[in-house]
Amino acid sequence: MNYHIASFKAAYGTSSQLPESTRPEVSFAGRSNVGKSSLLNKLMYRKGLAKVSQTPGKTATINFYDVDGTDFVDLPGYGYAKVAKSEKGRWSELIEGYFNQDRRFALVVSLVDIRHDPSALDMHMAKFLWENDFPFAIALTKADKLSKQAAGKQASAIRKKLDLPKDIPFVVTSSSNGTGVNELRRLIDSYVAEA
Ligand SMILES: Nc1nc2c(ncn2[C@@H]2O[C@H](COP(=O)(O)OP(=O)(O)OP(=O)(O)O)[C@@H](O)[C@H]2O)c(=O)[nH]1
Numbered sequence: 001m002n003y004h005i006a007s008f009k010a011a012y013g014t015s016s017q018l019p020e021s022t023r024p025e026v027s028f029a030g031r032s033n034v035g036k037s038s039l040l041n042k043l044m045y046r047k048g049l050a051k052v053s054q055t056p057g058k059t060a061t062i063n064f065y066d067v068d069g070t071d072f073v074d075l076p077g078y079g080y081a082k083v084a085k086s087e088k089g090r091w092s093e094l095i096e097g098y099f100n101q102d103r104r105f106a107l108v109v110s111l112v113d114i115r116h117d118p119s120a121l122d123m124h125m126a127k128f129l130w131e132n133d134f135p136f137a138i139a140l141t142k143a144d145k146l147s148k149q150a151a152g153k154q155a156s157a158i159r160k161k162l163d164l165p166k167d168i169p170f171v172v173t174s175s176s177n178g179t180g181v182n183e184l185r186r187l188i189d190s191y192v193a194e195a
């Protein structure tokens with residue numbers, strides 16, 4: 001697909017507001033601040049289409065983007081401790097509500113920060129996607145923050161810890177220097193073609 005043809009479609013604050021899914025969807029999930037919105041911008045060749053912030057919890061709605069006829073979905077980040085309980089409830093309702101709907105899931109990109117061991121919520125997310133037969137891939141983010149050697153080592157450690165079957169794709173990425181972004185585009189293309 002042509003990633004240059006990208007635009008913002010809509011934002012939703014509750015899962016019941018979500019429109020029926022008629023086109024293939026590529027969704028981006030991961031803990032707050034892991035780099036979902038940044039990676040989306042990089043994929044779409046756009047600087048500020050998805051709002052990025054140093055403060056975790058920036059994306060508090062489910063945001064839909066149109067990329068050349070495919071819907072790209074930026075999900076709110078999970079696991080941000082400083083959010084009020086009521087907000088946390090709304091966020092988990094949103095994320096779970098989204099995944100529980102009958103939608104055309106082409107690929108779920110599950111993001112994990114390459115610098116750290118996966119959190120309990122990261123493990124939970126990967127297990128949920130695997131057990132429920134979602135088409136998904138792991139994108140390790142912020143690879144520019146580590147040396148190439150350290151990044152390779154961490155990638156293996158995270159793979160081991162997540163304990164997923166060998167055929168689940170892993171892509172090492174950086175939204176800062178573009179590492180792995182073309183590889184991720186090709187991966188998304190192949191899943192969308194099948195969806
Ligand atoms: N060095 C580096 N920083 C990054 C990278 N990706 C994101 N960041 C930074 O990490 C912070 C969070 O990025 P976002 O893209 O807003 O993260 P998010 O996952 O969308 O966060 P929420 O919307 O809160 O769930 C920002 O300060 C980004 O500039 C990366 O690849 N490398």
Ligand SMILES: [Mg+2]
Nearest residue numbers: 036037058059
């Ligand atoms: Mg975001």
